[in-house]
Amino acid sequence: MTNPSLPENAMEAGPDLSVSLAGLQLKNPVMPASGTFGYGEEYSPYMDLGRLGAVVTKGLSLRPKAGNRTPRIAETHGGMLNAIGLQNVGLEAFCQEKMPFLRQIATPVIVNFFGNSQEEYVEVARQIDQIDGVAAAELNISCPNVKHGGIVFGTDPAAAAAVVGGVREVLNKPLIVKLTPNVTDITVIARAVEDAGADAICCINTLTGMAVDIHSRRPQLANGTGGLSGPAVKPIALRMVYQVARAVKLPVIGVGGIVTAEDALEFLIAGASAVQVGTANFLDPAAMIAIIDGLDRFCRQEQIAKLADLIGTLRC
């Protein structure tokens, strides 16, 4: 089904899968979701990374972050909970150890990042802007603001706007803002983020969930709660992408539970300009290649010359 050795130009005869997003021109709309693809290299034995629309890194912070204790993952019906705790090597090690590899792959690199305060967010953005070979930055606003009682930036429109505005001032690269789904009305946050200067919106991050070990009477995750991802959350993600795509003018990246090309198509039709694949990488390391091939096949079957024409064509 997948043929990583297919030469680039063999696709030219077929449908045009390219999409444009916040100034980036992507050969197709499929990219990994942050935190599920390491720094790219981990999956290079399983695929030609150059076939992906883009690569998105694990979320980075200013300094290395230790993350949570284990167990960090638990399986649920149709999904998984994770509480990795944003463990990452930190920006400096990222530049030295990970970027040399990433610069060589034939697709744009998007760096996901976070901070624990407004200042940290801005400082990380300033440094990312300087990294050669990074095509865009993806701002994860699902983090608690440790300076303000731990309220999550992304659940409050004012806090979200402030952090996006601050980052915008120092970042010249395209800015993608990734929203948390744990809110009453995601369109309010989306509009706040749009007004504050985002170039694209990515939704959704994980839904907060929990699992209990009934014998030890402890949470299954050492952290207590964790983020739910995988096919279980797809209907929620799809609804939010649909809402956001109608509420803002920015392009939207759809993420949440995408496993197959059919799943990806649902998001594109509902209004997403591109999609990210997370948990599915764990189920099948070549899932994204299968999705790209499936998009190609669908376009051929339905005689769609340009995949981008499908975006937002849902008839309600």
Place this chain on the structure above:
Amino acid sequence: MTNPSLPENAMEAGPDLSVSLAGLQLKNPVMPASGTFGYGEEYSPYMDLGRLGAVVTKGLSLRPKAGNRTPRIAETHGGMLNAIGLQNVGLEAFCQEKMPFLRQIATPVIVNFFGNSQEEYVEVARQIDQIDGVAAAELNISCPNVKHGGIVFGTDPAAAAAVVGGVREVLNKPLIVKLTPNVTDITVIARAVEDAGADAICCINTLTGMAVDIHSRRPQLANGTGGLSGPAVKPIALRMVYQVARAVKLPVIGVGGIVTAEDALEFLIAGASAVQVGTANFLDPAAMIAIIDGLDRFCRQEQIAKLADLIGTLRC
């Protein structure tokens, strides 16, 4: 496994599964979730309804409600979407056609209800209070307030408090308030509802979701979006029950994705005083009986004399 003809007193030798809830004494903590069990009679061929902790009816309104057009249901990975549109026979027909049957079953009857305005909610509650044989009322606040721009009562603490307060004034029977999970912080709503006079809290109702037919490019549900339920949502429901149980003094009924006795035990340990079973009734019409038997077995295995002692024993 299930033995509906087991005499009541055969349980006495075994563990005590009874729980008390908002003034009701239940023989066990297991009851159906509203809307998944009809008016009780539909499932009577499959079980002795008297074995249930309680029976909860489909949501009722003042007048009969037509509901949405079809398709009204769609399956998703680990869950289902429904947009029934709260179709129901209306209070009058309920009293005349459904209550005579329900009065005969040997377990408390809880009537779930809703309105499209503050006034309708209060009027329905006033009438329910008069119905002989109804043990308690469960107020569904996941409905849009048609008089106020369609904002959902349950997503706004003030609106939630107002409707609960209004209902409380006319309702002498125990009042259970059922919360929507589509909110940023469910503890805020829970506390508002507690202050306004609720006797118990039930959470969660369905999460808003969507599914798209990629060939017709239409939503799979005629209504566009629908409510997600089933095992897929369990981690979210469990987390919310845990949060609410710690935030309020009221007893909490846990609902969302419960299929097995182990699932029910997770909710009890996380702080629920009782549980409701919804989608699982569709998978196995005798699911609740299997859950009750499983709770009994668990107590025997773990030498727990009184199931209620397990409530809220999560060690974090």
Place this chain on the structure above:
Amino acid sequence: MTNIKTTILANQEVAPGYYRMKILAPEFERRVRPGQFVMLRALGFGEPLLRRPFGVFQTGRLQADCDGLPEKEFLEILYKVVGRGTALMRDLHEGDRVEVLGPLGRGFETASNSGQQILVGGGIGLVPLYMLAGELLRQYPVRLLIGGRSREDILMVTEFERLGVETYVSTDDGTLGDAGPVTQVLERKLTRFPDAAVYACGPMPMLEAVNAICASRRVALQVSLEAFMACGVGACLGCVVKGAGHSKEDPRYLCTCKEGPVFRAEELDWELLARRVNEGGRDHD
């Protein structure tokens, strides 16, 4: 109406994409009526979540594996692979475990005044007509009009003929039997037998055309409908169709699973069936 956990006896492809599955089901035979259905699910694997509805194709008995043991009573379904659930069913083998809820719903009424019995079916819609034909044949001659787009869509002609049914095939493209819609044949037959009783099952457009013909000739018609189902017992209200006299103020819904799947034509609101109008709000439950 029971839920049994049981075993697959056979699961075989009978035409491209069509399978027959025999399921061990003691006591089933004497309880099931033609037109009733079961809700089925493989045991053990969590997916797909919901059971799937299938008409009962037939019931019967298989010889026991050893002398002295009782015969094995089975229930048989005939299904077409169309999606996720049926694709997984295709992969099941003899000995795999399934759960069967049923028999469910209301089947065909066969106490007819007339001697003339006309069945109209297309595609997988022939399934419930098979048991019905068997029952009717005990008293009446039975005619079956089978319609489809092309010859590949025409199934089970031999099976019905072996029962003793007179079959008439028509295809839209004329590749088998008469060219044209099955309703052409129906009109001819009804002209000959104006007091016939008609029983139909198949795609909605076919049912609508059959209804239009029967209504104008005041011929008694029973139709078997399909719908998405979650519970199969009338509890979820997912499978409703609008009954005659339905209005927003006085909603007269009928559950396909409980009041159907077989309806007398006059019980239904055919205009609304065709339009499937949204009358309610856009609430969730």
Place this chain on the structure above:
Amino acid sequence: MTNIKTTILANQEVAPGYYRMKILAPEFERRVRPGQFVMLRALGFGEPLLRRPFGVFQTGRLQADCDGLPEKEFLEILYKVVGRGTALMRDLHEGDRVEVLGPLGRGFETASNSGQQILVGGGIGLVPLYMLAGELLRQYPVRLLIGGRSREDILMVTEFERLGVETYVSTDDGTLGDAGPVTQVLERKLTRFPDAAVYACGPMPMLEAVNAICASRRVALQVSLEAFMACGVGACLGCVVKGAGHSKEDPRYLCTCKEGPVFRAEELDWELLARRVNEGGRDHD
């Protein structure tokens, strides 16, 4: 390191609750090292969602079904049914399809200075030691110390002896072999062979005790660890253990899936391993 969609050749119970599964896996034999593992999932059924990790028990070849065809290269795992995933694996049959990702991780290093090779294992922890024993035996005599609570926990003694391994069994309750912990035997052996190389796999308390003994005697120890895994390739960071010198400011995590599952004892932070301290915040990813 590839992902193959392949077929089960056999899946048989070998002791109560323990199963051996042979999986068709061409080219696997020459790529796998003792101590490496695979991530496995049944194809078709959506559940369980995540693959499950299993050590490679052995590789081999089966005769082809007909003359002239090549032999069937297989990979074999030995698993214990403990939960949902392994319970579903138990129900799989010959011919069912599975997906296998592997070989993964870092296996045992066998370039030892000493002639004395001591393996210590308990329960399902014996699995990775089996291939290791096979490889070591080409150059050295191998001793295996098997520990368990009771005689039912002692597996595979005959299999190891057939390879030519000298086995020593001990049980806590003395129902088989020596009475007492397996570490008693280890101490005796190390007193006799102070420059032995030790390889251990089993429950964490056993590994800790073995490490304490080896550390105090400065004996080279390799241990194989288990952890919950989602990806198996170092991408999700779900399976980390703390490396020697780990601190909150300078977190030195090692992925069990990639830098392990076999570690040299001195690579690990044994104190933190035992305590599993939470150093991070309570954030989600």
